[in-house]
Amino acid sequence: MVPPNSNSPEGSSNCGREMELDRIAVIGSGNWGSVAARLAATNARRLPCFQDEVRVWVYEERLSTGELLSDVINMTQENVKYLPNVKLGPNVVADPNLESAVKNATMLVFVMPHQFIDETCEMLKGKIRPDAKAISLIKGMELRDEGPRLISREINDQLGIDCSVLMGANIANEIAVEQFSEATIGFKDDKETADKWVQVFGTPYFEVTPVQDVEGVELCGTLKNIVAIAAGLVDGLGMGNNTKAAIMRIGLREMIRFSKLMFPTVQDATFFESCGVADLITTCFGGRNRKVAEAFAKHGGKRSFDELEGELLNGQKLQGVLTAAEVSSFLKAKNWEESFPLFSSVHAIATGLLPPSAIVEYAELRKIVGTPELHV
Ligand SMILES: NC(=O)c1ccc[n+]([C@@H]2O[C@H](COP(=O)([O-])OP(=O)(O)OC[C@H]3O[C@@H](n4cnc5c(N)ncnc54)[C@H](O)[C@@H]3O)[C@@H](O)[C@H]2O)c1
Known part of the structure; x- marks a missing residue:
């Protein structure tokens, strides 16, 4: 009581x-x-x-x-x-x-x-x-x-x-x-x-x-789940620590770029708080997004994220795939996909347009987007 x-x-x-x-x-x-x-x-x-x-x-x-x-x-x-x-x-x-x-x-x-x-x-x-x-x-x-x-x-x-x-x-x-x-x-x-x-x-x-910096803090927490999917794919493909570190660096760069495009007031310092790099690191090594993405890559992309979520998470929900879809539709509408190769690849892989290995092959992405580069 x-x-x-x-x-x-x-x-x-x-x-x-x-x-x-x-x-x-x-x-x-x-x-x-x-x-x-x-x-x-x-x-x-x-x-x-x-x-x-x-x-x-x-x-x-x-x-x-x-x-x-x-x-x-x-x-x-x-x-x-x-x-x-x-x-x-x-x-x-x-x-x-x-x-x-x-x-x-x-x-x-x-x-x-x-x-x-x-x-x-x-x-x-x-x-x-x-x-x-x-x-x-x-x-x-x-x-x-x-x-x-x-x-x-x-x-x-x-x-x-x-x-x-x-x-x-x-x-x-x-x-x-x-x-x-x-x-x-x-x-x-x-x-x-x-x-x-x-x-x-x-x-x-x-x-x-x-x-x-409410927007900066929230965007860090939201966007890192897309990077965690990429990190899980790399784990599932059996790639090593150098590759994962590269994925995290590219992901962080896209997080900063995307956040500033959406809200020019977002501060660089926010990415060095717990919500920024620290959350990125923990999510790319532990957490449910990484775990399900690893299984997805191990199955060669043949079993869907939905199916694996149901099997591995006992009612818990995956956020990264949905966030990648939301971010991607915005990038597509703006013709900005090529400036966000990691975010765009995660979405293309999750929807079966590209194989899991495309997470480190951005040339593959260019074949399906082919839009001009945006320098932010
Ligand atoms: N779990 C973590 O380690 C962690 C850490 C930081 C942030 N988050 C974030 O916290 C948020 C909540 O995650 P969580 O871990 O508490 O949940 P969860 O994924 O563990 O559980 C899913 C929850 O959704 C509820 N639910 C199912 N259908 C619903 C409906 N129609 N309406 C309302 N609720 C419904 C379930 O009852 C359950 O409580 C997410 O945005 C997640 O990204 C989670």
Whole structure:
């Protein structure tokens, strides 16, 4: 059961805010969502400016045992499907009802595969506090007619609330067992709220740094998943460390180039934060995108990413292939494909236009795109 709120309102001055205690809701309960809830719950218990209870919206599903996932989480404090063997905390409440999960929440943490954000925001309209603050831990983009749109922007536009982002070298299972890592919070202009988000997530083993570059931070987290697919292909093809390092360097160059084309305000320094090179490195060596791409290459591209995702990820979702498709359609519309050979090749390989080996054969790509070079 959830303990009664033991925080005293007087203590809230320690957090630099008025008397009302902030209430945190986590929207999403996959692998990273569960770890985010665990971090937030630890700080909600520890810091006087937060209400103890952290509600987590669970996209309900029936487990193979016949039980409902939310019931099991509330009984055992464990997300047995997406984060087994890790206690989330006594103050975490799993709620399958989105409206009651976010009721009275002042701090909303969005963490779900990006393909579900649109419908979730739609369901949240009119259900959240108008003064709520949001943060997105989601890596990916929404494809719109005018080009790809960042998820933080989607949340901001659909719900009319300020949305920061948290990205970094954060493989969820490692943070769940409290191995030291870092993360970056990207914020637009509200430093006070960014500092509050640092309090929600920061612990001695999870060091969080705020940076005033929301687009740069989010694009790092999103685009590196495409590079991770390329790294996985290289692994599956049995190529060595030099090749992987080259792929990562080319990928980072495309990440910077693409980010600056979309948002000229993006800062170079952001790519040296945890959300930049550090996340790129961890994702190209661990993580689900690399893993599935490796299997794809080992099967010679004959089994689809969808099929391998279902087989290898136990309900978890792959982001890199979808992001490559979204980025590619934007590059195609702009005639910029040849300036982004790695991004374009990943998409062409994932859709069967090119074989996995084309990840290191950019001449092959030129045969199917053949557009003028853009120097950015
Ligand atoms: N897992 C990690 O290590 C990690 C680390 C950093 C960032 N991220 C990012 O966090 C985000 C969320 O990933 P995750 O690891 O928490 O999820 P996940 O891939 O582990 O799990 C999938 C989740 O999607 C939910 N779902 C399925 N259908 C849905 C629907 N129609 N509507 C809403 N939800 C639905 C499932 O219930 C489950 O909670 C992604 O953008 C991911 O890139 C993940």
